[in-house]
Each structure stands twice: as C-alpha cells, then as structure tokens.
Amino acid sequence: MAAGARAQRVAERAERCGLVVELHGRDEAVGGGVEGQAGLGEVGGAGAEVLARAARFGVASAVVGGAGMTEEARDAAMVAALEASGADWVLLLGYLRRLGPRVLARYEGRLLNTHPSLLPAFGGAGMYGLRVHEAVLASGVAETGVTLHRVTADYDAGGVVAQRLVAVEAGDTAESLAARCLAAEHAMLRAELPRLLGG
16 A cells, blocks of 8 residues: 555544544654554654654644743643644654643543553663663563553553563564564554554
8 A cells, every 4th residue: 555545544544533643753653653543643853754754644743842841831732732633542652751740631541652562571761762672682581572551650650451572583683673573563553553442
C-alpha cells in the first residue's frame, strides 16, 4: 500500500476512534508503524521531521511547548490541544517528558505509552532509547521485549496492557536489539489498538 494511502487510513481511523498520537522526534507511526490504527493529532517538538511528514500526508498536527514555557503552562496547553482535537485516547510514542496533573486527570485510564522492554524490568526514570537496550545486554538476559502500558504520574509504572517478547541474539548490539524491538512494537500496536479501542 502506498504511503499516502496508509496515511489516509491513519487519519480516517483517528477520526473514528478519537485517538491522538503524541510523537516526539519519531515519525515511524505516520505511514509506517501503526498505519490504519491511529492518527497523529498532537506532536511534541516543533522542529521534528514528523511535522513535515504529517503535513505531506494531510494528517493534522499541533505543537505544544517551546523555550521558556513552564510545566504548568505546558500542561494546560496540552489539555487544551487534546480537547480541541476531540481525542478520547492518547498514545505517546517516544515522548520523554513527565505529563502534568491536568493531562493525567483529564485522560486517566486513556493514556497509553510504549516501552522497549518487558516492564517492570529496565523501566523508570532515565530508562529510554538505547539506554534500555544497553542495560538489557549488560544484564545477560535471554529475552527482552516491548510493553504497551497505561501512563501514570510515575515513569513506566502504569498497568501493562500488552507485551511482546523479543529474543536477545548472540552478537546483538544495542542498535540491532532496538531495531527488532521497534518492529515488535509496531506489530503489537497493530494488533492491540483495534482490540483496545473496540474497532
């Protein structure tokens, strides 16, 4: 399926299910990762390539934040942007900031995030990106994976919605393990979001 057609399915699905995807510096989900399962409605990081890609695909986006914005103001602005989008659910992908109390209260139970390990292992503050995979390899475990979980005030502490196993292979680097975990994350989202959102 062409990227434009995938993006159209993303936008149509988002409109039907009221899901907003928050991307911070990552664009795999637009036209490539969770096509047909989610829509991009709010983006962190004004300079992110994802903004240009979303525009090319005709997927609505908004920028919240900026230099000098207080956490309280960011929290209020994010709630306003999410409410304006009509979002019922929020999926965070690669978003590293702690969410404010207003967003957490407004979307309690409907905030989802992914993590590149089998939580609770290798989770918590400071555990993101290649740091997670480096820690997995240093630990010597035979398996890792990815987790879809609910978002709470504490990093990676919300209830687990779904997990997928990823084998640690001989000779793995943090980068090779990250690539397989990302593929598993995309497959997990394609399988779990329709079930979770009733569609």
